[in-house]
Amino acid sequence: MRRPVSIGPVAFDASLWDEPITGIGLYTHCLADALEARGVRLQRLGARVSGEDPRGRMGRTAYVLGRLPRALRETEARLYHALGNFNLPLVRTPGKPYVLTVHDLIPLSMPETVSRAYHWQFRLWLARSVQVADRILCVSACTRDDLLARHPEVSDKVTVTYNGVDHVDRHVPDATAEAYLRTLSLPSRFVLYAGSLDVRKNVGLVLDALERLKARGRQAALVLVGQSWFGSGSVESRVARMRSEGHDIRPLGYQSEQVFYELMRRATVFVFPSRYEGFGLPPLEAMRLGTPAIVSTTGATPEVCGEGAPAVRPDDAEGLAEAMDRLLQSDAERRRWAEAGRKQAARFTWARCADETLAAYEAALRR
Template identity: 40%
Template sequence: MRIGVDLGHCTAAYGGIGRYVEELTRALLAQRVSAAGPDEFVLFTGDDEPAWLSAAVAGPGPGRAGPRPRAETRHARAAHATLRANLFLGPRLAGLGIRVFHAPDTLGFPLTSARGVARVVTVHDLIPLLLPETVTRRHRWIRGVMLSCAVRWADRLIADSEATARDLADRFPEAADKTRVVHLGVDPRFAPATGEAVAAVRRDLGLPSDYLLYAGVISPVKNLEHLIEAYAILLKEDREIPLLVIAGRRGWLADGIMRRAHEVGLGGSVRFCGFVPDEALPALLTGASAFLFPSRYEGFGLPVLEAMACGTPVLAGNRASLPEIAGGAAVLVDPEDPAGIADGIRSLLLDSGRRARLAQQGIAQARRFRWEETARRTMAVYREAAEQTAPR
């Protein structure tokens, strides 16, 4: 079977979606050939081909493991994801012999396709519909339109979590029969880092030995304003509380979040350290006293699992997918209650035994999520979509 996958979202600018595209593609290309014979992947890249792609396409090298799927790359002009999908990808699919096309995000869904080309799209979340105030008006509009189109015309929808699948079915009842849940995985490089690595990242970022960490995009849906208010409550009680470190790129409507730290009088007690490269994240996570992620909504919540994999105790919001992904290995709090968030952080800081238990439980929980399994289940969705659209 010849499968097309759009890699246009495979950049750091796409945050978690970019990570999803990269890790899923690596895992798909690392599969063993099935009994039905080798699959072929056509990977559509933009103007800047990802640095990791050539090695992934080349395979594991001679003498290692068994045969793998074949893969080729095709350049497709970079543009807004929706224009790219409909002007430069959709019209080419049938001519390239594509049997299944996977859009890893709804913005890249091709609205039209030749007969015989099955379309699969991943729905990561419904934030623009459920929390419209957390995104820009333009983004809310185009996301809503493209999601509606995907629900109507896609042959299969992949949801990152049971929670996202439920939200999708609640909003679009017609989506229930075509939605399949495929959890994401955790890259093996997320593991407890050495003391030397932790010391190096602290030195590079100018951090003290004790710190509380949030890592992810800075945007309203992540609930950082309430996290900052919770931290202000704790700081009034104890001026020796560890520094709050907020790491990540600026997303939509980030200015108000950064102003909030000054409005509540925190000043230098909160450190915004900007984007942290992927290679430094395991050490940054390992060195934290706790990872704080009281998000209002997540379609999956990959940062939670990455922190767990590094042996860091986690506090997370009790909404959407986070209880499903945390699996009892995190302190869960109401994201709309700053006092409750403060209580959760306090309970972690005051109970070293609980932190140790959560660290071990978190490592075990993170091991349940593997990109190899994500690839296997995604391939099953491809085959189901192809079978449904096969000529009769």
């Protein structure tokens, strides 16, 4: 365990602190907890209502570009850590090094998955942010390689700092969550997908696999947990059609953490055939909880899940159907992959993430 550090207070990007917990918001909370456990004092800047400088009704972009530079000039914090891919102020703040976390470059590599306005915002702001940053943390080697392919000039300040996954250990369902889960009357065996329903997540491949299984008389129940996102309308329409045709598909929308992780524990198999991930946390969470996961062969998912999960190509509906069927039908297969998954997931802890983040802080302060 790394010794506690005394680098002084850190100004910490809290722009998603008060929002519903999704990917970057989860990273924000878990990293903050792990840093504070190391003795780091954080000043949370830019949250909607909490922290040292809440932005109130001001939008996140307006806050970073308009008010954050002044807040950084006035704070005693020694550096600022932005957590959202590109959201650094456009100019340096004298005496305040900048650290930036980049999770993925999907709006650039897959522009069809975001709005045109967001694509250009991401492209232009990222280009400036990597120039003003003193250290850049990428959550996988895959993301690092994507970043350096576009910005090779920043290679000397980029490091890979993996996410943790052990946050799932502390989540157990409360009475309200248990009561809700009982109302679902879930079957004894079901497939779970968790994430947004956009094109990149490739939920359509899961639906293709369900249709193949049903054609063989192997109908499987599917539970979908996640919110609508840009381009999710076609998936939602197809789900409605398939339900009318007799498929057991249960779209539950966004769920609390207690419900979400209990569904992961109860699932027979977790599927995540995303076309691209900068890290790929949901399958790793399932693996940590002992649920076999099926993942994609693309993006950072093979790097993160390694030998802990079977992988299929993101266009291989037949391969996904066969992998799902094996895990649904075979107790031995599920035990084998559950054990392999737990072993792989144990490598990823928030304590390790915090230690590597602290090393980046120290390097930024030395520049």
